[in-house]
Amino acid sequence: MIVGRREAWTGRFFLVLLMVVTVVPFVSLFVTALHPSGSYPAGLSWPSEPQWGNFAMAFQAAHMGDLLASSVLIVLGVVPISLLIATMAGFAIGHLRMAGRRVVFLMFVLGLTLPFEGIITPLYYQIRDMGLLNTRWAIILPLIGLFMPFAVFWMRAHFINVPDEISEAARIDGANTWQQFWRIHVPLAMPAISSLAILLFLWTWNQFLLTIVLVDDPAKRTMAGALGAFQGQWGTNIPLLCAGSLLVLAPTLIIFLIFQRRFVSALLQGSLKG
Numbered sequence: 001m002i003v004g005r006r007e008a009w010t011g012r013f014f015l016v017l018l019m020v021v022t023v024v025p026f027v028s029l030f031v032t033a034l035h036p037s038g039s040y041p042a043g044l045s046w047p048s049e050p051q052w053g054n055f056a057m058a059f060q061a062a063h064m065g066d067l068l069a070s071s072v073l074i075v076l077g078v079v080p081i082s083l084l085i086a087t088m089a090g091f092a093i094g095h096l097r098m099a100g101r102r103v104v105f106l107m108f109v110l111g112l113t114l115p116f117e118g119i120i121t122p123l124y125y126q127i128r129d130m131g132l133l134n135t136r137w138a139i140i141l142p143l144i145g146l147f148m149p150f151a152v153f154w155m156r157a158h159f160i161n162v163p164d165e166i167s168e169a170a171r172i173d174g175a176n177t178w179q180q181f182w183r184i185h186v187p188l189a190m191p192a193i194s195s196l197a198i199l200l201f202l203w204t205w206n207q208f209l210l211t212i213v214l215v216d217d218p219a220k221r222t223m224a225g226a227l228g229a230f231q232g233q234w235g236t237n238i239p240l241l242c243a244g245s246l247l248v249l250a251p252t253l254i255i256f257l258i259f260q261r262r263f264v265s266a267l268l269q270g271s272l273k274g
Helices: 002-033 053-061 064-096 101-111 116-129 137-159 164-172 177-188 190-205 209-214 223-234 238-273
Strands: none
Touching: 002 238, 053 064, 053 238, 064 101, 064 137, 064 177, 064 190, 064 223, 064 238, 101 137, 116 137, 116 209, 137 190, 137 209, 164 177, 177 190, 190 238, 209 223, 223 238
């Protein structure tokens, strides 16, 4: 009984410690963003007169409206296509058990080991030869390819646990493979698809490295990528820089808070399936 209580209190202590470590940087950013523009705040001291206008100033100075539109276009180009390809590939590898599926799956698993930093140089020359430098396609196309290994791995983990009896019953009713996929398996896979969509959205929205290397125009980058240009222009104005960082962070935080229950339930569903 004493050991159980000790383990429980130890677990709670580490959870609280993890929460503090996670929350304190955001609180520091928020408090610093409320100080007068051009000042150098020390620690977590609350300003005597909070400058809420710093957020509006940062929004205008960084042209956040144009960056928001650019980020939305990039997300719309990456996420739906990645979901479609990954769902079809995961269905073929995990449920249809196509010929050579182990070799194909092994190739996707090996793709998980490729870091973005290790391929950025050859990717730059390839995008340059394709004439896509300084366009949004220079971000969209590489991200689709780089996200594929994890996305296919994620969807295969779902489809491999779907009972074969479902497809056999649909086949008896006259449904072909395409109809089985769209009318039966895709609706059943919606928890896995929605959670994958959240991950792809977060990774695309926060993409930084590819955007600054492959796109020179900040207006064609993601909001996170354009933050580098904003930092170069306002790097000495700490409150304004913190306000801009919070504006960049806000959409991802809002999306996660809205869909966190669906995301966590999909993770738990996958863990229960083993």
